[in-house]
Amino acid sequence: MIRIAIPNKGRLHDPTVELLKEAGLPVLEGGTRKLFAKTNDPEITILFARASDIPEYVQDGAADVGVTGLDLISETGAQVEMLLDMGFGRASLVLAVPEESHLNTPQSLEGKRIATEFPNITSRYFKNLGVNVEIVKVSGACELTPHVGIADAIVDISSSGTTLATNHLKMIENVFSSSVYLIANKKTSANNSKIEQISTSIESVIRAKGKRYLMMNVPESSLEAVKQVLPGLAGPTVMKVEASQSILAVHAVIDADLIFSTVNKLKSVGAKDVLVIPIERLMP
Ligand SMILES: Nc1ncnc2c1ncn2[C@@H]1O[C@H](COP(=O)(O)OP(=O)(O)OP(=O)(O)O)[C@@H](O)[C@H]1O
Ligand SMILES: O=P(O)(O)OC[C@H]1O[C@H](OP(=O)(O)OP(=O)(O)O)[C@H](O)[C@@H]1O
Numbered sequence: 565m566i567r568i569a570i571p572n573k574g575r576l577h578d579p580t581v582e583l584l585k586e587a588g589l590p591v592l593e594g595g596t597r598k599l600f601a602k603t604n605d606p607e608i609t610i611l612f613a614r615a616s617d618i619p620e621y622v623q624d625g626a627a628d629v630g631v632t633g634l635d636l637i638s639e640t641g642a643q644v645e646m647l648l649d650m651g652f653g654r655a656s657l658v659l660a661v662p663e664e665s666h667l668n669t670p671q672s673l674e675g676k677r678i679a680t681e682f683p684n685i686t687s688r689y690f691k692n693l694g695v696n697v698e699i700v701k702v703s704g705a706c707e708l709t710p711h712v713g714i715a716d717a718i719v720d721i722s723s724s725g726t727t728l729a730t731n732h733l734k735m736i737e738n739v740f741s742s743s744v745y746l747i748a749n750k751k752t753s754a755n756n757s758k759i760e761q762i763s764t765s766i767e768s769v770i771r772a773k774g775k776r777y778l779m780m781n782v783p784e785s786s787l788e789a790v791k792q793v794l795p796g797l798a799g800p801t802v803m804k805v806e807a808s809q810s811i812l813a814v815h816a817v818i819d820a821d822l823i824f825s826t827v828n829k830l831k832s833v834g835a836k837d838v839l840v841i842p843i844e845r846l847m848p
């Protein structure tokens with residue numbers, strides 16, 4: 565039996581459940597008050613936990629696999645197997661000071677107070693720089709602290725930057741870049757085919773999100789030009805089409821962010837009936 569710990573609420577819950585569903589592991593029952601849920605695999609269950617508790621649950625074996633932020637994993641120092649960057653929940657821990665502050669570098673904070681929900685990452689950061697600071701641990705509303713005399717600077721999560729701006733704070737350094745990771749218990753994950761399957765399924769869904777399947781008809785005389793346009797491929801699949809003229813069907817997988825320019829170029833070199841199709845999974 566494999567137990568996967570996922571965030572029970574907060575911003576990581578929905579995208580995690582969605583990704584598991586796309587990977588063929590729908591969370592069958594649940595709701596925020598439930599502790600456990602089934603999946604369609606009798607050998608895999610879901611455990612709902614606080615994102616910040618998941619690294620230690622996985623380290624200690626309460627869960628075999630977990631989904632949580634890299635910042636939370638690093639902060640707890642949990643010894644876990646890092647299986648996969650899941651590509652969402654991107655955010656940074658940033659060092660910020662009040663807009664009017666003249667303390668504009670980490671070095672200028674020598675002897676100052678830094679408020680944060682991430683005392684371990686923060687003290688490691690300043691230690692590496694050889695700057696002595698006093699860490700003030702808070703459990704929320706960190707942005708407030710410089711304005712009420714509790715701290716001179718903060719290390720807090722920022723993604724859009726809106727919260728910093730609203731609170732008249734300016735970022736002076738990026739301390740830590742985070743995204744959501746799939747992790748596993750070091751002992752149970754060694755040579756465990758079920759955990760490998762979970763990881764591979766999720767990875768194939770993530771990889772597919774950034775790709776599109778292109779299908780088009782190409783007159784034989786345009787094939788070489790079309791091949792030149794299709795970027796970075798092991799070579800497109802080329803098939804004969806039953807038609808009066810000499811038409812070929814060309815299929816290829818390309819990066820989603822190249823679709824716009826590629827389709828236009830393909831048209832200009834003679835490709836017709838171009839179809840762009842999403843891919844559900846892409847196994848290496
Ligand atoms: N804009 C953001 N603000 C806060 N955390 C974010 C943001 N974007 C991604 N994250 C990540 O989400 C994780 C925090 O998840 P958590 O469930 O504690 O957050 P939450 O949605 O703020 O929930 P809560 O309401 O309990 O504070 C961290 O790993 C963090 O890096
Ligand atoms: O750069 P932004 O896009 O503005 O996001 C960053 C803000 O979002 C988070 O707060 P959250 O909404 O989780 O509230 P909380 O402090 O109560 O957890 C985080 O603690 C920052 O305050």
Ligand SMILES: [Mg+2]
Nearest residue numbers: 574575704721
């Ligand atoms: Mg929060």
